[in-house]
Amino acid sequence: MSTETRQMRVTGWSNGQPLPTGAGYGVRLSAHDRDEYLNPSWHEVVVGLDHGQLACVSLSGSFWRSCPELHSAAIGRWLLRHGLAPWPRGQPPIMMLHHVAGNRFELRMR
Numbered sequence: 001m002s003t004e005t006r007q008m009r010v011t012g013w014s015n016g017q018p019l020p021t022g023a024g025y026g027v028r029l030s031a032h033d034r035d036e037y038l039n040p041s042w043h044e045v046v047v048g049l050d051h052g053q054l055a056c057v058s059l060s061g062s063f064w065r066s067c068p069e070l071h072s073a074a075i076g077r078w079l080l081r082h083g084l085a086p087w088p089r090g091q092p093p094i095m096m097l098h099h100v101a102g103n104r105f106e107l108r109m110r
Helices: 031-037 061-065 073-081
Strands: 007-014 025-028 044-048 054-058 069-071 094-101 104-109
Touching: 007 031, 025 073, 054 069, 054 073, 069 073
Parallel strands: 044 104
Antiparallel strands: 007 025, 007 094, 025 069, 044 054, 094 104
16 A cells, blocks of 8 residues: 555544643544544554654544544644644644554644
């Protein structure tokens, strides 16, 4: 599989009341990418951020049904640190989520 096909476009996600701690932020995958790159047997994914920091994100039942968002305070802090959050209403930032192997991913600026 080429590097290009192992990357997916993701957008910023907010629960509508995010906090300065990063809680309430995350990234949204398309349903197609969720089904292509993630395995329903996984209970969590590990997302690599800057400087070796990792975010362990639990995958709930709703993630598989209708809410394909990976949300964690660590991802929120990453968004804030890079000036990607907060964003104007209806204009979430676009990033790339690279599938490394298994349940491991890396979040990257576009």
